[in-house]
Amino acid sequence: xxxxxxxxxxxxxxxxxxxxxxxxxxxxxxxxxxxxxxxxxxxxxxxxxxxxxxxxxxxxxxxxxxxxxxxxxxxxxxxxxxxxxxxxxxxxxxxxxxxxxxxxxxxxxxxxxxxxxxxxxxxxxxxxxxxxxxxxxxxxxxxxxxxxxxxxxxxxxxxxxxxxxxxxxxxxxxxxxxxxxxxxxxxxxxxxxxxxxxxxxxxxxxxxxxxxxxxxxxxxxxxxxxxxxxxxxxxxxxxxxxxxxxxxxxxxxxxxxxxxxxxxxxxxxxxxxxxxxxxxxxxxxxxxxxxxxxxxxxxxxxxxxxxxxxxxxxxxxxxxxxxxxxxxxxxxxxxxxxxxxxxxxxxxxxxxxxxxxxxxxxxxxxxxxxxxxxxxxxxxxxxxxxxxxxxxxxxxxxxxxxxxxxxxxxxxxxxxxxxxxxxxxxxxxxxxxxxxxxxxxxxxxxxxxxxxxxxxxxxxxxxxxxxxxxxxxxxxxxxxxxxxxxxxxxxxxxxxxxxxxxxxxxxxxxxxxxxxxxxxxxxxxxxxxxxxxxxxxxxxxxxxxxxxxxxxxxxxxxxxxxxxxxxxxxxxxxxxxxxxxxxxxxxxxxxxxxxxxxxxxxxxxxxxxxxxxxxxxxxxxxxxxxxxxxxxxxxxxxxxxx
Numbered sequence: 001x002x003x004x005x006x007x008x009x010x011x012x013x014x015x016x017x018x019x020x021x022x023x024x025x026x027x028x029x030x031x032x033x034x035x036x037x038x039x040x041x042x043x044x045x046x047x048x049x050x051x052x053x054x055x056x057x058x059x060x061x062x063x064x065x066x067x068x069x070x071x072x073x074x075x076x077x078x079x080x081x082x083x084x085x086x087x088x089x090x091x092x093x094x095x096x097x098x099x100x101x102x103x104x105x106x107x108x109x110x111x112x113x114x115x116x117x118x119x120x121x122x123x124x125x126x127x128x129x130x131x132x133x134x135x136x137x138x139x140x141x142x143x144x145x146x147x148x149x150x151x152x153x154x155x156x157x158x159x160x161x162x163x164x165x166x167x168x169x170x171x172x173x174x175x176x177x178x179x180x181x182x183x184x185x186x187x188x189x190x191x192x193x194x195x196x197x198x199x200x201x202x203x204x205x206x207x208x209x210x211x212x213x214x215x216x217x218x219x220x221x222x223x224x225x226x227x228x229x230x231x232x233x234x235x236x237x238x239x240x241x242x243x244x245x246x247x248x249x250x251x252x253x254x255x256x257x258x259x260x261x262x263x264x265x266x267x268x269x270x271x272x273x274x275x276x277x278x279x280x281x282x283x284x285x286x287x288x289x290x291x292x293x294x295x296x297x298x299x300x301x302x303x304x305x306x307x308x309x310x311x312x313x314x315x316x317x318x319x320x321x322x323x324x325x326x327x328x329x330x331x332x333x334x335x336x337x338x339x340x341x342x343x344x345x346x347x348x349x350x351x352x353x354x355x356x357x358x359x360x361x362x363x364x365x366x367x368x369x370x371x372x373x374x375x376x377x378x379x380x381x382x383x384x385x386x387x388x389x390x391x392x393x394x395x396x397x398x399x400x401x402x403x404x405x406x407x408x409x410x411x412x413x414x415x416x417x418x419x420x421x422x423x424x425x426x427x428x429x430x431x432x433x434x435x436x437x438x439x440x441x442x443x444x445x446x447x448x449x450x451x452x453x454x455x456x457x458x459x460x461x462x463x464x465x466x467x468x469x470x471x472x473x474x475x476x477x478x479x480x481x482x483x484x485x486x487x488x489x490x491x492x493x494x495x496x497x498x499x500x501x502x503x504x505x506x507x508x509x510x511x512x513x514x515x516x517x518x519x520x521x522x523x524x525x526x527x528x529x530x531x532x533x534x535x536x537x538x539x540x541x542x543x544x545x546x547x548x549x550x551x552x553x554x555x556x557x558x559x560x561x562x563x564x565x566x567x568x569x570x571x572x573x574x575x576x577x578x579x580x581x582x583x584x585x586x587x588x589x590x591x592x593x594x595x596x597x598x599x600x601x602x603x604x605x606x607x608x609x610x611x612x613x614x615x616x617x618x619x620x621x622x623x624x625x626x627x628x629x630x631x632x633x634x635x636x637x638x639x640x641x642x
Contacts, residue, residue: 032144033144034074036140037073037137037140038070039140040133040136040140041066041069041070043136047132048132065125069105076101077101082094082097094145095142098141102137102141105134105137106134109130164192165191166192166194166231167194167257168194168195168196168197168229168232168233169183169196169197169232170197170198171197171198171234172198172200176235177208179233180211183233193209194229195214196211196213197215199216201215214227223254224256229256231251231256233260234258234261248279248542252542252545252546259277260276261276296518297514300326300517300518301326301327301380302326303328304380305332305377305379305380305381306379307373307379308323308333308385309364309384309412310385311344312337312344313335316386316427318506318510319510322507323383324355327354329356330357331348331355332357332358332360332373332377333345334362334373335362336362341359345357345359364384364386364408364411365404367411367415370411370412370415374416374418380423381421381423381425381517382424383427383513383517384409384425385427387408387443388404388439389439391431391563392563392564394438394439394442395439395635396564398442398616401439401442402442402607402608402623403612405442405445405446406445406607406608409426409449409450410449413463416461416463417459417460417461422461424463425466426446426447426463427513428443428447429467429468431443432444435630438620438623440630441624441626441627441630442623445607445626445627447525447592448595448600448627450465451525451594451595452594452596452597454522455523461522462523463523464516464522464523466512466516469501469503470501478536479543482539482543486543486544486547486549490554490555491555491556491557491558492544492557493557494537494540494557494559494560495536495560495561496559496562497537499537499562499568501534504528512528515584516587519583519587524590526588526589526590527590528586529587529588537557563634564635603622607619620637624640
């Protein structure tokens with residue numbers, strides 16, 4: 001300890017942090033205890049004299065009596081080791097040792113006093129004096145330990161509160177109060193609730209849980225330094241999207257940290273610290289999910305054999321998770337990506353040990369590899385999510401996109417028809433609408449082929465297509481990319497300041513796929529009400545602010561130009577398409593132009609041969625014949641449109 005203090009004083013740091021001091025040497029504690037005993041003697045003497053007991057020590061030498069009492073007390077303190085415990089961590093046992101040592105002192109001195117009286121006929125000290133000394137000395141020793149313990153507790157709490165984030169809880173409803181109480185009752189959390197925040201104007205003088213209630217106007221008119229707060233905790237489920245955006249805009253403007261707490265129904269005391277997290281951009285983009293008719297979906301999967309192609313990808317793996325909840329007989333998960341397939345295998349076997357799985361490493365473009373699966377397992381449902389989807393890579397390698405996106409879709413869909421699968425559901429994209437890149441055009445071509453199978457003579461399979469926009473958190477999507485750039489200190493790269501995109505969450509996308517699989521009659525393309533498009537520049541700025549940085553100051557934003565095949569905005573419907581409503585107001589049917597099976601089959605065979613020859617230009621030429629609305633943008637293939 002001495003070296004630590006010396007280093008603090010002479011090593012350039014003049015602040016001695018009391019909570020860092022380990023403990024005093026035990027002999028110092030003993031000396032302090034002896035001082036308390038001496039003070040107790042003098043205090044007992046003073047009180048006895050004040051109550052007019054003139055003579056309470058009958059011995060000629062008072063000093064010998066006082067020293068004897070102290071000596072006996074010290075012997076018992078040494079015997080019971082009352083000084084050995086670390087005072088700030090004193091327990092009931094430590095206090096009991098003090099009581100016993102003081103009592104034994106009184107008892108032994110009183111016994112000696114009685115023996116002295118029996119032998120000489122006189123007492124050398126008055127018995128009430130001993131009782132008074134016993135009470136005062138014990139109280140003195142006890143209070144010394146209590147005050148030291150409380151002092152260190154206050155110092156620790158002060159340090160903890162200094163490190164904790166001072167937060168307001170948004171709302172004064174039961175949910176908000178419950179969250180605040182849970183935080184206040186858990187001192188280990190790094191948050192200190194200093195008040196509540198509300199839009200109401202009638203709460204100026206009210207308080208909750210002993211904390212003041214702040215009005216929204218007070219936040220608007222003051223800085224976070226003036227308010228001495230670091231952030232705000234919100235319960236997202238309690239607000240509409242518009243309310244959420246309004247509050248978040250205010251908090252970001254004031255540079256406040258925004259934390260998201262779960263609803264009380266989802267809250268568990270043991271994981272509260274994990275449940276409270278920084279608000280993510282996904283929370284702001286997320287909408288009310290589709291209402292799934294679970295009974296209908298369950299009946300389509302319960303005790304059935306299901307195939308999911310691309311089952312290790314973002315969409316495919318979520319389909320696997322959701323289908324597994326309906327207790328199918330078998331789920332065959334097919335993908336050509338080895339490591340992700342192994343990851344989903346480990347996850348599924350852990351989460352659904354009662355479900356039978358088959359994990360197949362295969363390429364959908366290899367018909368001879370996948371046909372034995374149809375022969376062996378008699379699938380009732382096929383979800384086709386396997387595809388190449390990254391626009392710039394596919395633009396550079398159009399022949400590979402044809403083999404996977406078109407030939408792969410042809411293989412899986414024709415095998416589904418051949419082996420009389422009840423329903424085939426294909427995952428498509430909004431980039432298939434008026435495509436400006438090879439990826440979108442290849443998906444549109446696969447849509448046309450799948451739709452054409454519906455009317456082939458002898459077909460009993462219902463072919464259903466789902467089409468939606470960008471998926472939050474999927475592999476290669478913009479939000480994880482921005483997160484990595486922000487974590488690296490920037491810059492954040494955006495292709496164009498005016499680019500906009502639709503967004504949905506992975507669970508929403510998969511719920512659409514499952515719902516479409518139950519409501520489809522065959523031959524439809526289902527599109528989803530994606531809400532309002534999001535400007536990518538605004539998305540980037542919000543993500544930077546949510547991360548605690550200032551756009552263009554802490555994190556730069558640079559524009560790299562549109563990538564090959566990229567367009568400023570995506571469409572969910574083609575120009576000449578009509579829509580039909582469904583019983584779910586979030587899902588519509590797009591009535592796009594179709595092709596006869598014989599025509600599309602001949603074109604698919606032709607483009608497949610060109611892909612095998614790796615003739616990029618010829619591949620794109622044929623693709624533009626299959627999809628007449630395909631107009632290349634910012635691409636080497638623009639010359640083909642002239």
